[in-house]
Amino acid sequence: MTDLVGLLRSRRSARVPFDPARPIAPGDLDLILEAARWAPTPHNMQNFEIVVVDDAALLESLGEIPTTVSPEFLRENYAQLSFSEEELARRKVGILGAGFPPSWLDPAAWESPLAGTERTRKLQSSLLGCPMLLVVLYDTGRRAPASQGDALGLIGLGCVLENMWLAAQSRGISLQVLATLAGGDLGPVLAKLLNTPDRMRVAFGCRLGYPLADSVEGPRVRRDTGGFAFHNVYGNADFSGSPDTR
Ligand SMILES: Cc1cc2nc3c(=O)[nH]c(=O)nc-3n(C[C@H](O)[C@H](O)[C@H](O)COP(=O)(O)O)c2cc1C
Structure with a gap:
């Protein structure tokens, strides 16, 4: 059990450049796909x-695709940010603003021409040398019965993600989710490059x-167990977590 908790805790988002010359071993890829x-x-x-x-x-061609972040993304992203490690440690939710382009962090700049240019970047700026990209597609022709907006079907995709992430982590392989690939503007160009059928999105x-040797990862935070798990009645925060999970 400790090993499982250790694996869960060591999994992290790798927002650092990878070594393009270090491929993923076929056996490791098999494990990730099996997961x-x-x-x-x-x-x-x-x-x-x-x-x-x-x-x-193909990775190079994908890297040439322009991606544009929407004002909605900038606004909602901003709401999740902390601007110092101390603030992040206090809030225990969200992510550090460091690493985003400066104009994304300044609401007053969002409408400026500079912000406009920083909002459109090549996908290369997200791929950062990765030797392998997994593009996870969902089948629009299948739905979880009576699930509004197919929310349950989307949760299943989250399970796929977590399984693969833990499998990768167990082999010392770093992973970063790239939600930007799901942006509507990328759909047609990705479909063309990857030759995907219409029903798949x-x-x-x-x-x-594998991160380059001098990579530095940012801090990670989580709420205490008592901050989200309640005993019998909402708000009754009896749970503080076992020593195994701390
Ligand atoms: C559905 C989903 C989409 C995500 N999209 C992105 C993304 O586009 N870019 C990114 O850097 N991280 C992305 N993340 C990672 C989360 O930001 C990350 O899991 C969270 O900040 C907790 O950090 P940790 O993964 O290091 O524990 C995504 C995670 C999930 C589950």
């Missing part, structure tokens, strides 16, 4: 497919790889 295979999905509908991209020329991407 996806056994993910739970509603009604076992298995509403996903995965395109594994490790062809250098991109759910998210995962860049996989």
